[in-house]
Amino acid sequence: MTFRPASLLAAAVLLFSAMSLLIAGVHDMVGEPGKAVHLTRAEILLADGGTPSRPPTTLDGGSPTGAWQAIGLPYAEPMVPVDRTVPAMAPGYPANTWIRLSAPDLTAGPGPMALYGARIDTDGPYAIYVNGRLVDWQQRQGRPWNGLFTPLWVVLDQDANGGPPTDILIRLDHAPTTPVALSTLWLGPEPALNLRHRVRQLLQRELPMALNSAFLAVGVFALVVWFRRRHDTGYLLFFGLAAISFAAHLHFYLDVPITSDWFAWLTINALFWLIVILHLFLRMLHGRPLTLLTGAVVGVTSILTFLTLPMVGVLPVLPSTPVIVPRIYAVALVMAATVSVVGVACAWRRFPEARLLAAALAICTVLGQTDWMMHNHVLSPEGWFLGAYTNAVTFAMCGTVLYRRYIAAIAEVERVNASLAERLRAREAELEVSHQRLREAERRRTISEERQRLMQDMHDGVGASLISAIRSVEKGAVDDTKVSQILKGCLDDLKLAIDSMEPVDADLLLLLASLRYRLEPRLEGSGITLVWNVQDLPTLEWLDPSSALHILRILQEGIANILHHAQASRIRLDTIPDTQGDAPGVRVTIEDDGRGFDAEATVASPSGRGLRNQQRRAQALGGMVAWNSSPSGTRFSLWLPLNRDMPVAAG
């Protein structure tokens, strides 16, 4: 999908061209039938004062007399340099200019006739007489803001005599130094001229107004977006651009008298605000701060805005408009040119749409220029005020930029999503590999640990017992029963080693149960009663096979000691949750009613290897063993912590 950079602008240009062609067609269509007459010749009479300000309804005495001069239409008087306008605008309109036209060839049709002209330019009222009778009196309060853009259009009543309107006299009131202008006029049947009038209205006023309103609507949309995305000042600037453009162009459509202070203030200053906003917008696009220029632009605008305030009145727009406005516009022109040139220069390399920007600004300049030329009578009054279309161009430019950004943002999101998914997949695969590696390492470590543990246990337990049994048999010092006992002891060791690997789910009680299950046959044979007095214990999360074997061996040793040495008749095993210091834990006690022994001495003596093993294994678990012995019995206890942070020392 390729993107055409200036498609919006191109569409606008195409639309404009189509309009122009249409107008040309209308010209031909209405020109040919011959019913309407195009008036291009006239006579003019200048009269300074002396006429009543209210035009009489009929001119009984015919045309005013004086030195009538022949002129061609369109007619425009050259602008007088402003400096010499003193006073700027005198009260009332002391000067009159009369223009006389005749249409002898016109034949009256059945329908109403109409008079149409593209523009009539005077700062005062104007009156139109047809066949000596007043048919129209406009701009009685002076020219309104939109006066220059409103075509002349008078529908004529049927003449009392039924004759065609042949003589047309126009009276233009104006200040003595104000130059007047008049376009060519058309006289003919109303239906034939109406289309021409409508098209002029549409293109000079209504279409720009519609575009302006559309721009404002989009601006409001941008404002709403900005409310949700305060950090994105672009939306606010866009709204500012739309709102101020709207304000700055209001005078093209509104029928407000020029004498309205506030409207004059708004109209004049909106242009400056527009330049400020445009500058900020450009700055946002190319991303350079341009602090100095920004300060200057904002400063000048603020000062002018303040000074021209009607209540401040230092630089009142009214009534000295003709003096102030050209100077103020000169400042605006300099500012706009600076902002545009700097903006485009900054954007040229950094910002892809710089050419579009440059083109848009150039078009705006040209369009603004035509306005200036129209105002100053450089162009014929037949021409068009195209400044109203700068809005459309600005709108098209900003719209294109935003549209491109929007499309680019969507593409970027899609790209990011795709790459995110891709990265996620890669990361998952990576994780899987590393996880597998970890599992493999863990497995190897476990195997290695288990091997070490079993080796150690075989070495200390079964291995040592077997060696001792072999030695005893070889010496011949023991009988078969003794050998069988030793071997049974070996098998018990082996069974406990296997039990230590069974799943006990961190349940110490289950481990004790297994121990009892294994030792039961031997206890039964010994005639000793075992009292099983256990209660439920919290789970020992650290209880792995290695720890389980330590516990089994400690308790096995404890019970074996009783069986071999204590001559007891009764053994009692208790379990109880027990806190040692501030460490929560569990305690297993084994009590017998045997003859007792000196634990301390035994631990220290060479024969105390078994007890020392118990101590060592308990320490490896972070626990402890204790003996409490008296002639009436011994109480052995094993305390184990509930939580164990330190790793168990091997062995």
Add this chain to the structure above:
Amino acid sequence: MQPMPTTAQAPSRVAVAIVEDDAGFLDALRQAVRTADDLRLSGVAATRADGLALLDGPPADVLLVDLGLPDGSGIDIIRAAAQRWPECAIMVSSSFGDETHVMRSIEAGAAGYLLKDSAPVRIVDEIRSLAAGGSPISPIIARQILLRFRDRGTDLTPPPMAETGPAGTEAPEETPSLLSPREKEVLSLITKGFTTVEVARMLDLSHFTVRTFVRRIYSKLEVTSKAEAIYEARTLGLLNG
């Protein structure tokens, strides 16, 4: 422990068949059976093939099977015997009575296990108890069974008072996959290290009743594991319907 009335007549004696490749243990077994008046040896095999062939003959009351046979696993014999000698109580002989071997055997249809280093008196007692409908259990096995049934809830129908005869076959089979609260209680006490005698005392039952509970639990485990095997096979598409 004399749960069954014993008589001197041969036909009423408990018929014991043995599949064992360890000659030493076989001798010990023979010796033990011979010394008991109420037991008789009805058949002996030393391989898996011979063991399966033994099942063609008249059914024994108790079948002792070793898992590690020279030509294959004793599990196959247990499975076949459970089908062809439904009235026979099967007992697996094991050196250590470890969880893996015992659980697999029970799931295949065994009703008990025998530690190979047991004293002759104990061997005879275990055979008698098994023939009478009781089963032995160890704490580790009890825990494993509890875990298997943990997620299935509890069978609230009261356990039948089957004091005599093979209890497992007569148990109501509507909810064979659930343990009754009583059964759970028994298993739970076993895991805490209490012997069957102590459990019987605590629950105010006879010692032998506790052993019949264990037999019924084993039957449920067997049924459940079969159902699970069928379900899994179906899931894998090995069976149709």
